[in-house]
Amino acid sequence: QLDLWKPLQPEDIRAGEDLHIRVPAPLVQEVKDSLDQHMMSYRVLIPDVQKLVDQSMPRERSSYRQVSGGYVYTEYHPMEEIYQWMTQIQKNNSELVTQHILGKTFENRTMYYLQIGQPSNKPKKIIWMDCGIHAREWISPAFCQWFVKEILQNYKSDPKIHRFLQNLDLYVLPVLNIDGYIYSWEEDRLWRKNRSPYENGTCYGTDLNRNFNSSWGSVGVSFNCSSDVFCGSGPESEPETRAVAQFIKSKKSDILCYLTIHSYGQLILTPYGSTTEPPSNNEELMQVAKEAAAALTGKHGTSYRVGSTALILYSNSGSSRDWVHMIGIPLSYTFELRDTGAHGFILPANQIQPTCEETM
Amino acid sequence: EDAGSCLATVLYPKKKSPPVVSIKCSDTKDKKEILEEDKRLYQRIRHQTKPITGKNIPDSYGIIEPALEPVWALAVAGSSSIMWEKSTETFRYSLAQVKAVKQWLRKDDFVEFDYTVLLHEIPTQEIISCHMRLTWLPGHPLKVKHFCASQSHGTDEGSGAESGSAAGAPAEKGASF
Numbered sequence: 001q002l003d004l005w006k007p008l009q010p011e012d013i014r015a016g017e018d019l020h021i022r023v024p025a026p027l028v029q030e031v032k033d034s035l036d037q038h039m040m041s042y043r044v045l046i047p048d049v050q051k052l053v054d055q056s057m058p059r060e061r062s063s064y065r066q067v068s069g070g071y072v073y074t075e076y077h078p079m080e081e082i083y084q085w086m087t088q089i090q091k092n093n094s095e096l097v098t099q100h101i102l103g104k105t106f107e108n109r110t111m112y113y114l115q116i117g118q119p120s121n122k123p124k125k126i127i128w129m130d131c132g133i134h135a136r137e138w139i140s141p142a143f144c145q146w147f148v149k150e151i152l153q154n155y156k157s158d159p160k161i162h163r164f165l166q167n168l169d170l171y172v173l174p175v176l177n178i179d180g181y182i183y184s185w186e187e188d189r190l191w192r193k194n195r196s197p198y199e200n201g202t203c204y205g206t207d208l209n210r211n212f213n214s215s216w217g218s219v220g221v222s223f224n225c226s227s228d229v230f231c232g233s234g235p236e237s238e239p240e241t242r243a244v245a246q247f248i249k250s251k252k253s254d255i256l257c258y259l260t261i262h263s264y265g266q267l268i269l270t271p272y273g274s275t276t277e278p279p280s281n282n283e284e285l286m287q288v289a290k291e292a293a294a295a296l297t298g299k300h301g302t303s304y305r306v307g308s309t310a311l312i313l314y315s316n317s318g319s320s321r322d323w324v325h326m327i328g329i330p331l332s333y334t335f336e337l338r339d340t341g342a343h344g345f346i347l348p349a350n351q352i353q354p355t356c357e358e359t360m
Numbered sequence: 361e362d363a364g365s366c367l368a369t370v371l372y373p374k375k376k377s378p379p380v381v382s383i384k385c386s387d388t389k390d391k392k393e394i395l396e397e398d399k400r401l402y403q404r405i406r407h408q409t410k411p412i413t414g415k416n417i418p419d420s421y422g423i424i425e426p427a428l429e430p431v432w433a434l435a436v437a438g439s440s441s442i443m444w445e446k447s448t449e450t451f452r453y454s455l456a457q458v459k460a461v462k463q464w465l466r467k468d469d470f471v472e473f474d475y476t477v478l479l480h481e482i483p484t485q486e487i488i489s490c491h492m493r494l495t496w497l498p499g500h501p502l503k504v505k506h507f508c509a510s511q512s513h514g515t516d517e518g519s520g521a522e523s524g525s526a527a528g529a530p531a532e533k534g535a536s537f
Contacts, residue, residue, distance in 0.1 A: 043390075047362055076421055189420045190456055190478065190487045207485070220483060228485040314483035341454035344480055348422025 002031075022049060073146050074352045076138050079109075079182050082174055085145060086112055093152050095119075096165060103243025106196040107179045111243055114148060117169035126251055129259040130173040130244065133208050133320065135180030135191045136345040137263040139337050139355055144174040144261065146356035168256070177208055177240060190345060194240055198225040198233070206232035209262075210316060211241045214323035215274035220316030231318050241320075248324060257331040258324040264344050265313070265336035266304045268293055271325040273309035274317035281330055282308075289333060299358035302338065309334065335359065364388035372449040379447055398498035404430045405471050411463040412473075418457065431461050431473065434502070438494040439477045441504045446479075456480040456487060470497045479508070 004010060006020035013019060023031045035042050046052060071085055090099045096118065102111040117124060131144035151170065154161050164170075175181050179195040193205030203225035210221045213235035217223070221231040236242050248255065270285045279285065286306065293304040305312055309319070313336075325332040338347055338355045347355070366385040373380065405412065408427075417432050418424045424432050435458045443453040459476040466472050475492040490508040 044362070185420070189416075190480075192485060222484075228487070229483075316483070341480075343418070343422055344454050344456050346418050346420065346422045346457055348418065351422070 020045065071145075071149075073142070073149055073356075075349050076142055076352070077145070078185050079175065079178055082141065082145070083112075086114060086174065089114065089148060089152070096152065096155065102173065102247055104239055105177075105179045106194055106239050109178045109182075111173070111176070111178060111240065113171055113173040113247075115169055115171055116148065116151060117165045123254060124167070124169045126169050126171055126255045127257045127259070128171045128173075128248065128255055129261065130176045130320070131261040132175035132181055133177050133260060134262060135177055135184040135193070136189060137337075138184070138345070139263045139347045139352065140261040141175045141181065142352050143337060143356050143359055144172055146352070147360065148172055148174075150356075150360055173244070176244065179240075180205070192228050193230065194238055196238055198230075206230055206238050208238060208240055209260075209320060210318040211236065211238050212245065212318050212320050212323035214272075214319060214326050215317040218317040219274055220314055221318060229316070235318065244320065245323070248329075249327065252327060252329065255324075255329050257333075258321065258329050259333050259335060260320050261335045261337065263337040263347065264339050264341065266302060266338060266340050267313065267334075267336040268304055268306045269309045269313060269321065269334040269336065270307065271309070271332055272322045273313070273315055273319050274322055275315075276308065276310045278308065279325055285331065285333075288331060296358045300354050302354075302358055362387075362389075363394065372447075376448065378445045381444070395499060401430045401433065402471065402496075402498045405463075411465050413460075413462045414458070415460045416457065417461065428461075431463075432458060434471075434473065434494055434496060435461065435475055435477060435492075437502055438475065438492050438504045438506075439479065439490070441502070442477070442490055442492060442506045442508065443479060445506075446508070450483070452482050453479045453488075454482075459489065470495050470500075472496075 003022040004020075005022055006018065007013060032042070071088070077085070086099055090097045093116075096116055098115045099112050100115060102113050104110055113130075129144065129147070131140040134140075151161055151165070155165060156162070177194050180191055180193060183195055184191045191205070193207050195204055196206055197204050198206075205225070207221075207227075207229045210216075210229050210231035216235035217231050220229065222229050224230060232238055232241075236245055248258070268289045270282070270289055271279045289306040293306050296302060296304050309316065309321070319334070321332045321334045337359060338351060343351075364385045364387050366383050368381055368383045371380040412428070412431055414425075414428045414431060417428055417435070436455060439455045443455070446453060456478045459478050461476075462474045464472040464474060472493070472495045475494065477490050477492055479488045479490060480486075481488050488508055490506050493505040495503040
């Protein structure tokens with residue numbers, strides 16, 4: 001009944017010699033207990049056989065090819081393809097999705113967001129999610145795309161999602177820092193900032209997540225353009241920042257929750273980064289975040305830490321999450337997706353699916 | 361792959377010097393078996409007919425060519441010693457990517473590699489480029505020499521102006537992966 005790997009035949013089993021067996025996952029504890037009971041020593045040679053099998057599959061033949069109308073969600077896509085994807089998504093789901101212009105990037109590219117929800121004549125409450133504020137965090141836009149796909153795919157079959165889209169509107173900005181994202185595809189995979197020039201074009205890029213008007217320029221930033229945390233020439237100095245800020249300000253009273261997706265670190269971060277003073281609704285923020293982290297862990301066992309940015313990560317001012325909360329939106333979170341440093345920003349595409357599944 | 365589970369205490373001294381680390385491991389793999397695996401890794405490197413070279417490991421999509429896995433593994437081990445030396449209470453590091461690697465063939469049994477590794481520095485978010493020279497033979501500690509490019513962050517934290525190499529700082533015994 002047990003899968004014998006060494007020796008190959010039960011009749012070749014000899015006392016005093018090594019025995020290798022593959023134990024199905026649900027039986028592992030039982031087998032261990034039984035061996036302990038019989039005072040037989042053992043060692044786990046391979047903790048997860050399936051993992052080894054999956055790892056040995058070449059990328060093209062991966063068994064997890066999620067195709068939704070031809071789009072492969074388990075691969076990273078360049079910006080051109082993401083633009084096309086947005087158009088397609090609206091086309092294929094026009095009863096729920098509309099594409100809108102948010103603004104323009106420094107290099108004059110159009111920033112689009114998707115509005116997803118059942119149309120209604122009453123104003124609806126909003127949940128906003130943006131991805132890709134930092135160019136190199138590719139798993140973030142990949143997650144936004146996955147999220148949209150999941151929601152739309154299961155809208156009819158999942159009553160929770162159905163109710164969700166009935167009562168709320170989801171606003172998703174799949175790539176906030178478009179210029180930077182493109183730059184990370186074409187020039188420098190580890191680029192972080194946007195691409196606006198400073199110092200007479202000798203230096204490029206503001207860290208958009210230091211550029212918001214939340215204690216701007218006070219901590220965890222640099223005023224030197226060559227730094228990766230350069231906060232810009234002033235709060236909202238960057239067109240991308242202004243585009244997001246203007247929009248959120250205009251919808252302020254209707255936005256329930258703001259989510260901004262980053263990598264890496266496996267963290268759910270609450271305000272603030274600029275101070276360790278807890279926000280007024282800290283208990284609520286923490287409770288919701290803890291429940292989210294627990295649900296996340298329940299999927300693939302990935303552990304996420306929860307807490308205020310200044311306490312569990314590092315101090316920084318000018319973040320979008322802080323600014324959103326300061327203008328009155330109660331629930332504001334930064335998600336730092338997988339992993340914790342083994343791959344860091346260059347997360348292999350085969351982790352897109354499990355990362356997105358657990359984050360859903 | 362599980363080589364064991366370890367609990368480490370890390371103490372950062374006030375003056376600039378590497379942290380003091382004490383580790384206790386349990387459920388560890390048999391030492392003999394670790395050596396066997398090291399030897400297999402070593403053979404994979406030795407069996408190549410030409411000196412190994414590579415760049416951008418992993419590539420932008422996170423993929424590592426199977427032939428370059430041993431070289432990647434050594435880079436991880438070697439750069440951990442660089443990161444140990446650079447870490448402070450406020451600055452921590454991860455290996456972001458191996459930018460380039462070139463093998464130096466030797467007359468003796470040791471394998472030797474020249475690396476350019478990119479380290480991600482928190483909280484500055486900078487990508488630090490380090491040159492690393494690594495020598496190894498199974499059963500011997502990894503020998504790592506490094507030189508990291510200095511950065512002018514302009515941040516309030518002291519900028520990491522790194523100079524000088526650390527000669528023969530063993531990352532761990534018989535680099536086990």
